Amino acid sequence: MLENFSFRTIVEYLPLFGQGLVTTVWLSVLSFAGALAVGIVLAAMNLQRGRLFRIPAKAYIDAVRATPLLAQLYFLYFGLPRLGIILPELVVGILALSLNSGAYVAEIIRAGILSIPRGQVEAGVASGMTYVQRMRLVILPQAFKVTIPPLLGQAIVLVKDSALLSLIAVAELTRAGQLLASDRFMPAEGFITIAAFYLLLYYGLKGLAALSERRLGLAGART
């Protein structure tokens, strides 16, 4: 029964939870930056007319979307050493999250760019702009606006996904809960506390998404 739920133990372990939270936050930030980089490259490849770039990008995106992150994580974790690449668990985790989220980010960016009316592109062409100028001055600034809310949605998914890194022994938030569960046999205290921390991150990001929608005048335009 939960009548001997020990808040004292939670307080005692608070530094551990704090460390876990901090690790989860910064590894999520790094992974999201990685995902943006991967996503931008994939989206650019996917929007080319030539098949040479488009087909590999599409294949990558489909492969990532049709397989679980956990299998991808194990693929890198058990597979990279096979290629002679020995990396710390944390780096493998960040790599897996970036490569996974990158596929979703690519789709968000592509949808954003395709949402710009054709007339805008044609107007750019008519004004004598080059491809790069059209992208930089006309399309991207407008696409950027539409992509912010779904990108924040993807950030929420990424933070939650990062819990899987505990399964390859990365000392993040979920791992802290597992430690309390295994060292002290207090799974309730451990897992309820980390759930509360995750909710904190969730509501923070959700609030940010709502704010950005209002500020960018996109209310109701959510994809």
Next chain:
Amino acid sequence: MMWQQLQSIAGSYPLALRGLGMTVMLSLISLVLGTLIGFGLGILRTGGNRLIGGVIGAWVDLIRGTPFLVQIFLIFFILPELGIELDALTAGIIALTNLAACFICEIVVAGIRSVPTGQVEAALASGLSRWQRMRQVVLPQAMRIVLPPLVGQYVLLIKDSSVVSAIGLTDLTRVGWLVVQRVPNGLLVFFLVGLGYFIVCYPLIMLARRLEQRMGAAHGEVQL
């Protein structure tokens, strides 16, 4: 060396089939239960009762705001402390069903809210009962919005089922983990595991895309 590994992997095919069977069974059970419960919750939530709507909304937010891995641990380790004995399989099914129900609830709510109020008023004026309004007027129109993300949600569900391997259920991912302990070729083993999921998920992804195009095009709308 390579040949030996291949033989060893090929020798684990009964295990792999069992794992795939477990993944498919888990996904199917929670897909059916989650869809039923999700639709029920969605209809209740838009039913007009503030209290019920609020409680469902809060629960959905709790589930959407926490990692699935943490939810599984909570169910698997804490329900026994409350005096409810359950094995890993039951815990996995409960966790997955709950997750599916919450996400499907959101999809159904969005679908129901997309139906113009004039439709409901017309049904009301025609003297249809509440249940008739829902079944004959609102839901058929809502399905257009609901169907594409619903299929997408099923893909997410199948992928999320891999997380139950963390509490020791021998699903496809767990099989990969077991095999890689004997055959140290993570690239090959998890490529095959991924292939197993791909074969199940990819047709569904294609279906979701087709539905999205069809449902959008049929009503002269831009994509959702």
